[in-house]
Amino acid sequence: MFFVDALEFEGLGNRSYLAGGPGAAVVVDPPRDIDQVIAAAARRGVRIAFVVETHVHNDYVTGGLELARVTGAQYLVPAGAHVSFPRTPVADGDRVTVDEGLVLRAIATPGHTPHHTSYALTEDGREVAVFTGGSLLIGTVGRPDLVEPRLTEQLARAQHASAHRLADELDDEVPVLPTHGFGSFCSSSQADGDATTIGKERHTNDALTLDVDTFVARMLAGLDDVPAYYAHMGPANAAGPAPVDLTPPRRADAEEIASRLAAGEWVVDLRSRMAFAEGHVAGSFNFEGEGKLATYLAWLIPWGKPVTLLADTPEQIAAAQRELARVGIDRPAAAATGDPAHWIREGEKLAAFRRARFADLADVRERGDDVVVLDVRRQSERAGGHINGSVHIPVHELHGRIGDVPDGVVWVHCAGGMRAAIAASLLDAAGREVVAVDDGFDAASEAGLPLTLPGRTD
Template identity: 60%
Template sequence: MPNVLPIDTPSLGDRGYLVHDGQVAFVIDPQRDIDRVLDLAATEGVTITHVFETHLHNDYVTGGHALARRTGAAYHLNADDPVAFDHVPVRDGDVIAVGARMRVRVRHTPGHTFTHLAYVLQADGADVGVFTGGSLLHGAVGRPDLLGPAHAETLVHHQYASANCLAAELPDAAAVYPTHGFGSFCSATQSDAATSTIGREKQTNPVLTTPEREFADELLAGLDAWPAYYAHMAPANRAGPLEPDLSPPQRADAEQLRRRIAAGEWVVDLRNRVAFAAGHVAGTLNFGLDGSFATYLGWLIPWGTPLTLLGETPHQVAEAQRELVRIGIDRPAAHATGGPAEWAGGDRLATYPRATFADLAQVRHHRPVAVLDVRRNLEHAERHLTDAVHVPLHELLHRFDEVPTGEVWVHCAAGYRASVAASLLAAAGHRVVAVDDEFANATLAGLQLASGTGRS
């Protein structure tokens, strides 16, 4: 059996794979920072000879083109994908030999995209696994709506047919190796499973256990917004992205930071939300590295806005750069390390309070309090505070006029998005309190909740 090694990117909920027989290897859906792949291949003592893409990715910039250039590997994509670089086109039914013992069989599995492919791993003449990309996931499937709502109905039925075809033709023992489904917005739903097989999916995956019409209706009804930066990913991947430059950007002193903030550039503090609330440079924004940093920064930043990173250590800045190149934000304008006192250059630090839902309930006994709910629409529809104003975080910059005047208590589901929203509002001059608490505690605090759709 070939050795299948996952290469996880938890911050984006994605997984690539390096597969080898002890001598040669192929790679499936690599991320942009290909040094991770090269280091793993070196550790395993194998040579990468082939790179395969399951589809033109919507949620990250691929490293496949750069990896193939660096290693001289054959780069395989669907023959119908309109890309601007040399590659090895493949179609349904093609079989590619990788070394003496491994074969990769191409299967057309439309649904996540029209040209989506899966790759069946054959060893010693048997189908032992399938790399499903955004097709059949662990307990779910990839979203069918990322090419736009006009195609969603068609693609959801393609997705159903593709998953069922894979399940019918592969043995129950065959392992299922998806690219999405570990927190990625490319997945229609999420599963906690780290591994799976065709047999297990037949028992647990709705696409294989539910009638087609029911499956399609439920999946389409359960879809919510996806990050705005997705619009830039497929064009970047069609162009053939090169290896990223991860060297440190120029250093900014306190005066340069003031000028950048005054010019409307984004100066982002990478520290956790507790530290940021306790003291930060006025006008800076908080996207902590301890949460979905790249997803929400990429979602909210006006594309092309100069970006400066503030980290306590060079390692934090380097980690943020690595996260950002994966979504096509290649070179920050500047960076600074240390702490807020240094970054402020003697100016007074800004602060705002943090609180819990119990604090909110207590305060309401004494005075009226405006509450802003920044969760997504489906979360809000399921359960929400009855008198909260609802503006999803990803819409906040365009709906500032709906934020109540005076003191605003901002909440999400667990605190991270509320901290991002609080920093945006504070930078715009609002008085904020960041509710850093689990939403389940709102009920325990005795706050009144309701369910249902509609903007409030």
């Protein structure tokens, strides 16, 4: 009897899979930190016989090469992928036997990348699952604009054709098991749900319900900004990533933290946004360890700049270190934990700023106070409605555009509070007086703040 175990990586919005039979298994799109995969195989009592990639990933560093080396597994990579390491190239229609009666079949599904390949798992001749990587996702498909701008429309059309090929070749009851689509920016849009089948997608996925021209036009119009760090992931994966080092970083004292800040390095506080607002090292930035740490820190930080991590506990540092290694931020320069009062030198004080709700902003505006309302959501979010008179700078652009924020007290908001906290910390570090709006955007209307909605202008 076959099994499929999903390994979820919520911070990146991705999944990897371990699938197999009683004795052997295949790993699909493994993460950089392969110890989790090895542990999952040990729990199942199976040997990892194959490691397969659906494509050269743009959003995280793969652990595939190292996992294959450590386990002795055969490493299968699409033949069209240009890589610099030994691997077994996989072409459309190729088959490998994972375990007795369990066969994996490669299906060329270009679109997310030109070489993208899905894999159908067959037990005794019956298809029981399909691993679709960045091809057919839950209610959507992988975005086609991460390889080369001139190829985007061509790849969008290929996504439509690939989705139809999967739907034509596989039965309705076959589970669709994608790598992307659980919050990943590799998805062309976000959809609800965490499980689907070919049959369900046949009736709900635009790639299978719309004609190709309408599908392509709708997809291209909806593409959002690409995280800046994506530019580094593909080359790292094509070159063959080095093994990950998760040993604890060196401990930093207050003097070292101050000297690193003075040198222009990044000091990142992983504590909750509430705790950070109440008291933090002046000049440090707040990226909550419980949020989308890897995505937003890797997006905003100048690539290669040293980072020092601050947190409540060593366990939080270890979790963040693991998450950051998945996107190529391999070794923190240093770390500190415990009481924030110990992170500053004698005679210095912790910095702080206010937190508020949209109702508080409405009160301030009603009094006639002159404040700056800064919206740090993405353009696609703002297009769905925004506060009249607000300034718009997406959070991923803010670090380089602090000078574009008008003078005055800055009330910064996003859709829920996490990105507003990041933005508030950037502004606070730049010496601006800031209030972080920690509230859901729906509360803006409920508070009576005047909004510009789609189809209307200020």
